[in-house]
Amino acid sequence: MLIEEQLKHANCTDPFNYLGKKTNDGVTEFNVWLPGAKNVSVFEIGSGKNVGKLKRKNKTDLFSGQFKKVKEDLVYGLKIETKDTNYEVIDPYQFQDQAFHAVHYVDHAPENVYQQLGAQLLSLDVGLDKNIEVTRFAVFAPNAKAVSIIGDFNFWNGSCHPMQKTSMGYWVLIVPGLAAGQRYKYQIKDSHGNQLPHKADPVGFSAEQYPSHASIIFNQYDYKWNDAKWIEKAKSDKYRNAMSIYEVHLGSWKRPSDPKKTYLSYRDLVDELIPYVKDMGYTHIEVLPVSEFPFDGSWGYQPVGMFSPTSRFGDPNEFKFFVDQCHQNDIGVIIDWVPAHFPEDGHGLARFDGTHVYEYEDPRKGWHPDWNSCIYDFGKDTVRQFLVANALFWIEHFHIDGLRVDAVASMLYLDYSRKDGEWIPNVDGGNENYEAISFLQWMNKAVYEKFPHAMTIAEESTSFPKVSKPVFEGGLGFGFKWNMGWMHDSLHYISKDPSYRRYHHGEITFSMVYSFSESFVLPISHDEVVHGKGALLRKMPGDEWQQAANLRCYAGFMYAHPGKKLNFMGNEIGQSSEWNHDASLQWHLLDFDKHIGIQSLYRDLNSVYRTTPAMYECDHDPAGFSWIDHGNAEQSMLSLLRKSKDGKQCVVAISNFTPVPRDEFRVGVPKEGTYTLLLNSDDKKYWGSGYKVAKKVKSEALEWNNQPHSIRINMPPLATLMLLITE
Structure with missing residues (x-):
């Protein structure tokens, strides 16, 4: 097929072999493909000096001309006259070496993919007083017969900017004059010459929405960051830090x-x-x-x-x-x-x-x-x-x-x-x-x-x-x-009527069998509140008060359990309907005390977690956790101990998963002293019952739960308590 036919039908694999500037025996030949042009002439970039007029070849859109005494390093532009207008461009096909540079090192390191491929805005130093601003395109399509860049700048005409195939399967071209914000895609012909749907750039840095889904040229380097202090802080040991x-x-x-x-x-x-x-x-x-x-x-x-x-x-x-x-x-x-x-x-x-x-x-x-x-x-x-x-x-x-x-x-x-x-x-x-x-x-x-x-x-x-x-x-x-196992087991447990929880006690405790085998995050994610699974609040059994109390008790247990924490939006306000991606969260629920209370509990849980080293420093260290009593299935009671890295700070967490209050409930503790109430999920400010619980409890020299000391405390219904002692 003649090159004119290849270019006309966007089937050219190696346009650099035909287009651009080539010098032999002192004669420089220019070949440019310009659909819609009537007259074309060449001029020198910088001086503006006219080189000469090109002639249409074979009544096609290919324009050619041969001239003597042309600078070997000439950087040139084209003056183009069409039926409707006149304009100037810099010929893309004179930058073969610069275009190929994109793929010389792309396989040396993964970051070269986004540093070299896609649409890269560059400033080319071509020996003039001023650099030329260009966009370098490179895309991987190893089995294509032809690839062209299309966009608003060439009226989405695939015959205007054919790309060059390299030996590595990448297609490249530099196009001067394009700026950030311009839209583009790739027109690709498969190995049989069939045109595929126009493709967005796989390494495009910005994109338009439906219906075009076009890629957009974007300057990745013009944002000025102001977060150096955070980045340095974030280098600290994440396992020893709070993460909610x-x-x-x-x-x-x-x-x-x-x-x-x-x-x-x-x-x-x-x-x-x-x-x-x-x-x-x-x-x-x-x-x-x-x-x-x-x-x-x-x-x-x-x-x-x-x-x-x-x-x-x-x-x-x-x-x-x-x-x-x-x-x-x-x-x-x-x-x-x-x-x-x-x-x-x-x-x-x-x-x-x-x-x-x-x-x-x-x-x-x-x-x-x-x-x-x-x-x-x-x-x-x-x-x-x-x-x-x-x-x-x-x-x-x-x-x-x-x-x-x-x-x-x-x-x-x-x-x-x-x-x-x-x-x-x-x-x-x-x-x-x-x-x-x-x-x-x-x-x-x-x-x-x-x-x-x-x-x-x-x-x-x-x-x-x-x-x-x-x-x-x-x-x-x-x-x-x-920790998907913890999530599924604990949600299955908490969804049971409290009268049946005694038969499922192992579900709420089993996670500690393997809790330190991995560095776990405890998730209550979006997948648990969609597709008919219902909102977290609606998973809870009982009447309106018991549902809220179950949710608060469960949240308290989650924060006491070893592992970083994750909660999907809406959990913290007691969202009553399952998540709908087409609508907002139910923020109007915060007009009601119940939901204000749930939100206040999550806020306080985050505060206690973040400010109490015993609650997070050993999230992934078995030395920071022990059960006090995990076997009280009959009463559906759990008690556990969290310790700081240095062992000086201890938190006792107790959960009552039944609606029955437990007065003077005895719990073993590791140290003698006064235990201060950190959090009570049944507090009235959380829309709890306000069941009377002492703010401070002194230990007794009575061994209990295999601990050398013990405390007695009123356990509210469906509640989690956290108590702190520090040396």
């Missing part, structure tokens, strides 16, 4: 009062969410996925733009501002990160160049039966590097403090949600996905080596060993793991 996480879906935490706005913006959330979280005493915000996603109903768990914060709430700099302001208010930011799967949307990664570039080709490995979505091919170096780079990207450019990795179990097991015959065993005949295990280990090592302030958290729902152990010990390398 408020899990938030940004789109439904609160809806704007302005009917013209669908969501609160990132800046609105700075004004409303941050003060709320600070007042409530949470240490961290965890946001459901913010990587760009097309379908609201996926809550972000079907991401397409892995390198782009969703533009639903603002641009990337506004998200940076939100994180920055969180840090300046001593609040860490964790994001849900989803490398487990991605959707089939036409503009996304699925069959990106007509082949399975990102996903496993065999549907027994590459298709998720639960979510009807694609699974990354963790065995491909390019895919592994893409994902590791993405993890690093969020921490480097958005100063994220933690990545909570979604659906880890689905990556670890080849037979996850599959029946016999629907999966392929590994080389040893087992069900472990060695490729995914290796990827997760690489990701965790890279995060902890490059960013000492950051952490990773696994949502892993099985007993896979050493999830939160270092890679050098044979672990996956996560910093923390969600």
Whole structure:
């Protein structure tokens, strides 16, 4: 096929071989492809000196000309006359070496993916008084026949800017004159020449919403951060620090009062969410996925733009501002990160160049039966590097403090949600996905080596060993793991009528059998209050008062239990209906004393937890915990002991999971002295019964519960008490 035909039909693989400037034997030839042009001439950038006029070739849009005595290092522009206007451009096809530079080192380190690929705004030094501002595009499409950049700047015409294929499978081109904020996509022809749906940039830094889903050129380096103090503070030992996480879906935490706005913006959330979280005493915000996603109903768990914060709430700099302001208010930011799967949307990664570039080709490995979505091919170096780079990207450019990795179990097991015959065993005949295990280990090592302030958290729902152990010990390398077992067992227990809890006592105590096998976070997450599961308050049995009392008692037990804490938004106000991503939380409930009381309890629990070292310093150290009495199933009573790292501070926590008060209830204690009431979930200020409980209790020299001393205290119905003694 003639080059003119290739260019006309956007089927050119190597435009640098034909277009641009080439000099042979003292004669310089210019070839430019300009659809819609009538007349074209060449001029020198800098001086403006005219080089000469080009001639149309074969009645096509290819213009050519040969000239003598042209500077070898000439940087040139084109004066173009069309039917409607005249304009000037700098020819992209004179920057071959600079375009190829993008991919020379891309496979040397994962961070090169976001430093070299995508749309990079650059200032080219080409020997003139002033550098040329350009955008360098690079995209991986190894099996494509042709790739073009399309956008508003070329009227989405795929024949205007054909890209050059490199030996590594990347396609590159530098386009001068494009600025941040301009929209673009890739027009890709598969190996047979068939045009695919226009693709968003896999490494695009910003994206537009429906219907275009276009990528947007964005300058990643123009935000000025003001959180250096926080970043340094965050390098401290997270295992010994308090961590109480408020899990938030940004789109439904609160809806704007302005009917013209669908969501609160990132800046609105700075004004409303941050003060709320600070007042409530949470240490961290965890946001459901913010990587760009097309379908609201996926809550972000079907991401397409892995390198782009969703533009639903603002641009990337506004998200940076939100994180920055969180840090300046001593609040860490964790994001849900989803490398487990991605959707089939036409503009996304699925069959990106007509082949399975990102996903496993065999549907027994590459298709998720639960979510009807694609699974990354963790065995491909390019895919592994893409994902590791993405993890690093969020921490480097958005100063994220933690990545909570979604659906880890689905990556670890080849037979996850599959029946016999629907999966392929590994080389040893087992069900472990060695490729995914290796990827997760690489990701965790890279995060902890490059960013000492950051952490990773696994949502892993099985007993896979050493999830939160270092890679050098044979672990996956996560910093923390969600304790899904505790969540399911304790919720099942607390949902029982109190009269039946004696028969399920082991469910509320079993977690301590394995509590220190991993570094656990105790989650009451969004998954527990949606899809017919009901709100946390509505899981509780009994009448209105007992439901609230059960919730308060349970919350107190959760904060007393070893492990960092996570609660989904709405739990803290006693949300009465299950979470709806299309609506705001039920903030109107705070017009009622019951819900004000529940909110006050969570606020005080966070305060007690954060200010009492015995409650957090040994969350992951068995030396900081012991049961006082875990066997009192008949009365559904539990008592436990939490100690500070130095052992000087002790907290006794007692939970009464029945509506029957226990007067003069005796509990063993480890030390002689006066025990001060830290918190009583039955207090009237929490909408409790106000059952009379002493503020201070002196110990007696009577051994009890295998402790050398004991105290007697009135235990209110459906209540958790915390008492403190300090040397």
